[in-house]
Amino acid sequence: MTGYDVLAEVYEWLISDAKLTPAEFAAAFADVTCLLPSNAQVLDCSCGTGQLAVGLAGLGMQVVATDASAAMVRRTERLAEETGASFLTVRADWEELTDHFGDASFDMVFCVGNSLHHAEGARGRVAALESMSRLLRRGGRLVLTSRNWELVRSRGSRLDISDRMVRRNGRDGLVIYRWEIAPQWEQEHRIEIAVVQVEGDGSVLVRSELLSCWPYQYGELESELHSVGLRVEKSTFDPEAEGYVVVATKE
Numbered sequence: 001m002t003g004y005d006v007l008a009e010v011y012e013w014l015i016s017d018a019k020l021t022p023a024e025f026a027a028a029f030a031d032v033t034c035l036l037p038s039n040a041q042v043l044d045c046s047c048g049t050g051q052l053a054v055g056l057a058g059l060g061m062q063v064v065a066t067d068a069s070a071a072m073v074r075r076t077e078r079l080a081e082e083t084g085a086s087f088l089t090v091r092a093d094w095e096e097l098t099d100h101f102g103d104a105s106f107d108m109v110f111c112v113g114n115s116l117h118h119a120e121g122a123r124g125r126v127a128a129l130e131s132m133s134r135l136l137r138r139g140g141r142l143v144l145t146s147r148n149w150e151l152v153r154s155r156g157s158r159l160d161i162s163d164r165m166v167r168r169n170g171r172d173g174l175v176i177y178r179w180e181i182a183p184q185w186e187q188e189h190r191i192e193i194a195v196v197q198v199e200g201d202g203s204v205l206v207r208s209e210l211l212s213c214w215p216y217q218y219g220e221l222e223s224e225l226h227s228v229g230l231r232v233e234k235s236t237f238d239p240e241a242e243g244y245v246v247v248a249t250k251e
């Protein structure tokens, strides 16, 4: 079982209100999607539960949604069916994408929502970025969002318990993150994520998963993008902010 197959069941408790609605999720990227031709070919290569893919399809784009987790792909398919959206879904690791799609197939590739740190070390990350780059046509753009790992690492290993219950589908869930921060940047780090729900009869239901991740510094990401033929066109990186968006253009 790959990471996220358990969390896929309770993923809505882990995402912000703004990401729950497909139209709102897609609107968060309006500054880049407005640059696309109508009928653009776009790929969401870590589609999770599918809200962004469905939102982009709602804007008239030709969407493909992929993810390494079969359970996430099934959730995306379910959301597409419920909302009447129609697009191709494929279960694929980033490094497998080029087995499924030809070079220069897409105008825009999205890798958003703290996904890239799951690529295994610098080698895995560059291989993932290389696949994404190959799939972009010249002038196409990769849109990537990331945690600010400089900040995350500075806080060290810790337990983060949400200070209020998250309500989804009429049920409350308590969200817990346990961070295992390794001494060195390049070492495997781990995040254990749990969603705890209390049933009407007082019994407690816990869904949790231990995920591996390999953090990177912003400067490293910039040079890795450059090494695979992607030029950073826009970045919101700020050393004090929790996360950032990078838009990189295929040269």
Ligand SMILES: C[S@@+](CC[C@H](N)C(=O)[O-])C[C@H]1O[C@@H](n2cnc3c(N)ncnc32)[C@H](O)[C@@H]1O
Pocket: 003, 004, 015, 019, 045, 046, 047, 048, 049, 066, 067, 068, 069, 072, 092, 093, 094, 095, 111, 112, 113, 114, 115, 118, 119
């Ligand atoms: C934090 S979730 C983000 C999901 C979605 N993009 C969002 O913003 O809500 C990370 C996603 O990356 C996927 N993922 C992790 N490793 C991957 C890999 N090597 N190739 C493709 N997808 C991967 C996970 O299955 C998961 O759906």
